[in-house]
Amino acid sequence: NPRTALGISQDRKTLILAVVDGRQPGFSEGMTGPEMGQLLIEMGAYQGMNFDSGGSSTFYLNGAVRNRPSDGSERRVANALAVWDTFDQGPPPAVAVATGFEGPFFAPGAVNGQNGWSGSASITPGAAPDGGRALVLDDNGASRNVTTGADKVQWIDFRARRVGGAGTGTMLFGVSPSAVFGAVRFHSDGRIAALAGLGAGGYGTAFWQNLTTYSVGEWRRVSVRVDYSSNVNRYSVYVDGRQYAAGLAYKDAGANSSLQWLRFEDSGTGSWVIDDLYVGNTHYLYPRIEPEQVAIPAGGSLPFVLKNGPATSWQVFEERLPGGQAAAPGTVASVDTSGRVTASSPGSFRLRATDSQGRQDASGTVSVLPSLSVGEIRAATDGSSVSLGRAVVTASFADHLYAQQEDRASGMRVNSAETFPPGTRIWATGTAATLAGEKVLNVQTVWASETGPLPAPLTMSNREAAATRPGLHPAGLLIRTSGRITRVEADRFYLSDGSTGGDGLAVLLPGSPAANTGRFVVVSGALGAAGGPTGPAPAVKPRSPEDVLVVD
Known part of the structure; x- marks a missing residue:
């Protein structure tokens, strides 16, 4: 008869899998049970086990049947022994998404518009297992389109936990919002469940299959294996490496093409936190x-x-x-x-x-872009893609910072939710633009290389700061100027040293205790711009009240 058996070596380090064909005169007569046992011994087995034999004996390796089943083809069987080799993944690894929501690719704040994401969830520092950033959903959601390769099997892997209460968090995936493969949900009652079965409109007749439980504050790792091969269209779910569901039917009948869309959403008490998201064709544990x-x-x-x-x-x-x-x-x-x-x-x-x-x-391919100086980016056409070489941060605010060349020849505003302390040397890629009278760099990515001494402010008159003197373009630089306060408003005051007309130069510092008309002050800060009666005009932006020194 055909035979299937396994053996294990005495040191328990070698597993032996053997299939012998039979019932085919002239090709293979098969073996008796004792003969199969002797074969395992000859192959180094110390202990062995005989499996179902006859037409069930099949050896399948890397996508193909390697023996000649006695039925002439594979027989339908209820179970099998399978070995998953995480060393050799077969197809070359193809990653569609791999992110821990960290800088320089994500900045704190709304995720909308960052690296292909849309929605009102937030990137929050300190929310990840390692104390880094994570995606936090609080009665909102976040979606992303993905582009996968030609492989019909894809993996989705992420870490998740609920904080502040047992609300409901759901991850949906499929071709689009109207062609959903399936979903995994952290229910408000402590269950983790997966969606199974067809459902038209909402979840329709689909039902939630319970997988395991979770506790508020506990990180769980969720892995989904999606198979949209011909006549398969099923998915399996693992939690912390253990398989809890296999062969779940897709929700939407039309969801039978490639994985192209993901969505995370939250409702109810507390928040749902997501980190270490991966989408690709290799097993989630593969490096x-x-x-x-x-x-x-x-x-x-x-x-x-x-x-x-x-x-x-x-x-x-x-x-x-x-x-x-x-x-x-x-x-x-x-x-x-x-x-x-x-x-x-x-x-x-x-x-x-x-x-x-x-x-x-x-x-994948990593591009190295020509490195431009601050001055070259200031001269670039609005809308141009640019890459900023090494520049030093001189001032940092809530949604932007100012950076200048080491030689203080040129400076500019850099629009980024990423904050860096003054003295940090940064690199960035993004788009050149003009905003409210200022030349700016709208960053795509920005990261720090090292910190060092902060260049001293350039001392200049109000006229020089206002760029009314021919040949000078100090916008974006860290400067120091002085004068008497001529007028005070809610968000600024004006000072004049007599070199300009009118009220002088604006200083943007709301509620400064030093802002009393007639006082003589010395002000340090980034030279930006602010709206005025006739449009945007140069304005000094102190980094803190300590940048305003009262002389009398």
Whole structure:
């Protein structure tokens, strides 16, 4: 008869799986039970187990049947022994989303408009398991379109917990909001459940299949395996690595194409916190490089990490010049043993990491952009994509900061929810624009390289600060100027040293105790702009009340 059996070595380190064909004269007569046992011994087995034999004996490996079943084809069976190899994933890893919601790719505040996300949820510092940032939903939601590869099996993996109360948090996924594959829900009564069955309009006749339970404040890891292969269209759900549901039917009958959409939403008491989101074609425990794809200004540096690592080695490869020609190793970028990449010159490259088991992942293409000075970005056409080289932060406010060149030749406003203390050296990519009379950089990504001494303010007259003297363009610089207070308003006061007409130069500092008409003050701050009777005009923006010194 055909036979199926397994054996294990005496040191319990080697598993032996064996299938012998039979009932096919001239090809294979099969084996008796004792003969199968002897075969396992010859292969090194110390203990063994005989499985169902006959037409059920099938050996399936990497997508194909490797033996010749006696029925002439695979027999339908109720169960099987399966081994999932997380070392060799088969298809090359293809990551659609991999994020911990950290900087420089996400800034604190509303997630809407950040890296393809829409909705009113927030990026909140201190909310992640490691004390970093996470996506926090509080009676709101956040959605993102995803682009997956050609593989018909995709994984969704994320960490989640409820804080402040047992409300309801739901993750939905599918082709679109109207073509949903399924959903995983943290119910308000402490259940984690998955949606199963068809449902038209809302959840229709679909039902929630209970998986396991959770406690408020407890982090749980949710993993979903989506299979939209022909005639499959099912999904499975794992919680903290244990499978709780398999073969769940899709909600919408029309949801039979690729995974293209995700949504997280929350309702009720408390908040739902999401972190470490991954979407891709490899098992969620397989090592992967993050960030997957990014642009770095030439001269800048950025740390990469190997999730599910750690990495024992890093390598830069496929270096190319801007025209696509191959570049000599080290021309475009280099990487140290910790995964920090330093970009040397414009071009592109990929990054490879290896862990202690020999498993590897390769990043997508990383672009190195020409590094522009602050002055060059100020001269750029509005709407141009630009990359800011090393600049020093001189002032930081709620939704923007000011940065200037080390030589104090030029400065500008940088619009970013990311805050950095003065003296921080930053790099950024984004778009040049003009806002309310100021040339600004609307950032896409911004990150710090190191901190250092803060350049001293440039001392200048009110006339020089107002840029009415030919040849001077001090906007965006850290300056110091002085004069007598001529007028006080709710959000500003004006000072004059006699070099300009009217009330003089505006100083934006609401409620300053020093703002009394007639006093002589020395003011330090970033030179920005503010609305006035005839439109935007230069204005000094002190970093704190300590930047206003009363002389008399």
